Amino acid sequence: MLKRLRVKNFALIEKLDLQFSPEFNIFTGETGAGKSIILGALNLLFGDRASSEIFREGEEELFVEGNFGIPGQDEDLLIRREMYRGGRSYVFINDKQVTLHTLKETTSHLAEIMGQHQHQNMLNPANHVDILDRFGNLEGCADRFKKLFDEWKSLKADIEKLVNTRRELLHRADYLKFQLSEIESAKLGINEEEELIQERKILKNAATLKELSSTIYSILYDDDNSVYERVNQCRDYFNRLKEIDINLPVKHEDVENLAIITEELGKAA
Structure with missing residues (x-):
């Protein structure tokens, strides 16, 4: 007052x-x-x-x-x-x-x-419960109820949080189980990743590989003045030398192997 x-x-x-x-x-x-x-x-x-x-x-x-x-x-x-x-x-x-x-x-x-035609709090429905509590001297009960209600809301929020967390964990477990099944069904080898990386590298450079292989083939085997042709000439010269000097340190088999290796390299490329 x-x-x-x-x-x-x-x-x-x-x-x-x-x-x-x-x-x-x-x-x-x-x-x-x-x-x-x-x-x-x-x-x-x-x-x-x-x-x-x-x-x-x-x-x-x-x-x-x-x-x-x-x-x-x-x-x-x-x-x-x-x-x-x-x-x-x-x-x-x-x-x-x-x-x-x-x-x-x-x-x-x-x-x-309050003034004339001014909105009064006692006409506001939001205040009716408070007015009744004060009329019945129930403010203490109302305070205890509010405290218990707030505690209930807090516990309810905690439960909802736990339920949501459990739902998320179950969803995560199902997803991981699906991923594990996919990995097992793929039957991946021990070194498969390295092999796939190498295969990807080969496919990515296919045009370069083709160009280099063609160049090597031409140099070794296909050109008029190829390595294979020159080795054959060397073999003929060696045979003529051998007819003159049978004690040459170079063996006939080495020259023949050189010609064979050159031919195989050219065809492999």
Whole structure:
């Protein structure tokens, strides 16, 4: 319950100190008498953002302070906002500086300001359960239920995570089993990878191999002045030498083998 409101240099108010009774309090007056200014000061106390227009003309600072009685508490809750032209603003709760966010959280349940045709929280279905809990003094039960419900949601999320992990592991196991079956059905040899790499290399260079083989064949066997022809000439010269000198160090079989090897190389290429 708001017990006291102090305002200084706010809009048209130079200084105001209002004491509220614990009973029903009513402000009356003609339009422009200042009722809405007091509500504006309360809104500022509950966390509304301010602009330079709320300062009393000619003043550089303002403050709004409220004393609130809290049921079950011996001491009042003291809330104060201090503002200065240029943007500086301070919030204090029980003389301790806090953030605007903390102010809004603290004052969210202290009071509800409603105007004509303004949407009321009590008409919001989202607040009906909370209203019933407070009416039946069930806040403690509601807090315990919320705690247990949050724990249940956490455990449910953990179970779903475990189920998803198990599903992924089973899927992975099936995939690995399929890959193993494919590898076994391929019946790969020990050195098959090296052989396949070599075969790929041969196929990739087939044109080069054909060209080189043709060139070697021509040089060794097919040209008019091929190695095979020259070896045969050498063999004839050797035979003539042998008729003259039978003690030549070169054997007849070596010359014959040279001719045979040259022919085989040419045909192999």
